[in-house]
Every structure is written in structure tokens, then in C-alpha cells.
Amino acid sequence: MALIREWLRSRLINFFQALLRWRTWLDFAWLALIPVGLALFSIYAKLKVGAFTAFTMSEKYGWHREFTNPIPVLINYIQHTQPVGPYNWDFYALNLIVIFAFFPLLIPIFRKLPSVYGIFTLVFLVMPLTSGRLTSVPRYYLVVFPVYMILAWWSCRGSQEQQEWRHTFIIIPFAILLSLGMAMFTLDVYSLA
Numbered sequence: 001m002a003l004i005r006e007w008l009r010s011r012l013i014n015f016f017q018a019l020l021r022w023r024t025w026l027d028f029a030w031l032a033l034i035p036v037g038l039a040l041f042s043i044y045a046k047l048k049v050g051a052f053t054a055f056t057m058s059e060k061y062g063w064h065r066e067f068t069n070p071i072p073v074l075i076n077y078i079q080h081t082q083p084v085g086p087y088n089w090d091f092y093a094l095n096l097i098v099i100f101a102f103f104p105l106l107i108p109i110f111r112k113l114p115s116v117y118g119i120f121t122l123v124f125l126v127m128p129l130t131s132g133r134l135t136s137v138p139r140y141y142l143v144v145f146p147v148y149m150i151l152a153w154w155s156c157r158g159s160q161e162q163q164e165w166r167h168t169f170i171i172i173p174f175a176i177l178l179s180l181g182m183a184m185f186t187l188d189v190y191s192l193a
Contacts, residue, residue, distance in 0.1 A: 061129075070129030074099070077134050095137040099129075102141050109146050112153060117146040138177075 033047040045054035080093045110118035128140040
């Protein structure tokens with residue numbers, strides 16, 4: 001009975017006490033700025049272009065991206081790869097390598113880090129795949145910081161020899177990608193896809 005009372009107190013009474021503080025309402029006001037900003041931008045788009053959802057229309061008709069199921073997109077991407085050419089900057093191999101390197105890291109992220117990091121990682125790994133195209137996946141995945149947290153945790157485990165091997169295993173791909181990025185930036189190519 002005491003356990004139920006404490007649970008109710010933490011969920012209900014503390015919630016209503018928080019609603020009595022002005023700081024809580026200030027936080028709600030700051031949070032309300034997100035939909036207000038979207039509404040203002042939609043009104044601006046209606047005035048300028050004639051459609052409230054001009055941003056989604058530009059994604060659909062300009063960039064050929066729309067919300068789709070990521071599994072058929074990934075299967076189609078694997079079955080119908082295209083070679084890199086001078087007029088096609090979509091690095092299919094790099095996109096697939098990054099996808100298949102990041103998704104297995106969800107298991108240790110959910111096991112070793114707080115669940116909010118796992119949910120954040122899952123959402124940010126699936127979101128680019130729902131656009132219907134897998135271009136620029138490495139760019140989108142660079143912001144998924146729990147991956148780097150789990151890589152740091154993994155590289156500090158084991159003996160000194162294992163730590164050095166793991167450190168090298170992590171540093172070499174990042175150094176290669178840094179070199180590629182610097183060369184592309186120098187050549188005025190600002191995107192991998």
C-alpha cells in the first residue's frame with residue numbers, strides 16, 4: 001500500500017504542485033514556441049507561394065523525397081546499386097556501409113546507456129531512411145552522439161593491447177573520412193550525396 005501511495009504521490013501530487021509554480025508555465029511557453037514558429041512559417045509560405053505546406057511540396061517534387069516505409073527502400077537500395085559517376089554524387093557503398101555499421105550499435109547503446117539515448121539513436125537512425133532515398137546518410141548519422149559514447153566506452157575496455165587495437169580500429173576510418181571530406185571541400189564539392 002505504501003508503494004502505491006508513493007507512486008501516486010510522485011505522479012499526481014508532485015505534478016499538480018509543479019503546475020502551481022510560474023517556472024513550469026514559463027517552460028511551457030518556451031516549448032510552445034516550436035509550433036508557433038511552424039505556424040508562422042506556414043503562414044509566410046502561404047503568402048509567398050500559395051500553400052501552407054510549401055516545405056513538404058519542395059521535398060516531394062523538388063528533391064523527390066517523401067515519407068515512406070524504410071524497409072522496402074533499404075531492400076531496393078541493396079538490390080539496385082549504381083556506380084559512382086561524374087554526374088551522380090550518391091556514394092552507394094559508403095551509405096550502405098554507414099547504415100550497416102551504425103544499426104548494430106543500437107544493441108550496446110540500449111544495454112549500456114540510459115534508454116533515452118537508445119530512443120534518440122533509434123529515431124535519428126531511422127528518420128533519414130523514411131525519406132524514400134538514402135542519399136547523405138553519413139551526414140545525417142554524424143549527429144548521433146550516443147554512437148560515439150558507446151565507441152569510447154568500447155575502446156576503453158580490456159587490456160592495454162586491446163585498447164590500442166580498438167583505438168586504431170576506430171581512428172583509421174575516421175581519418176580516411178576526414179581526408180575525403182577535406183579533399184572534397186578543397187575541390188568545392190560540399191556533399192557526398
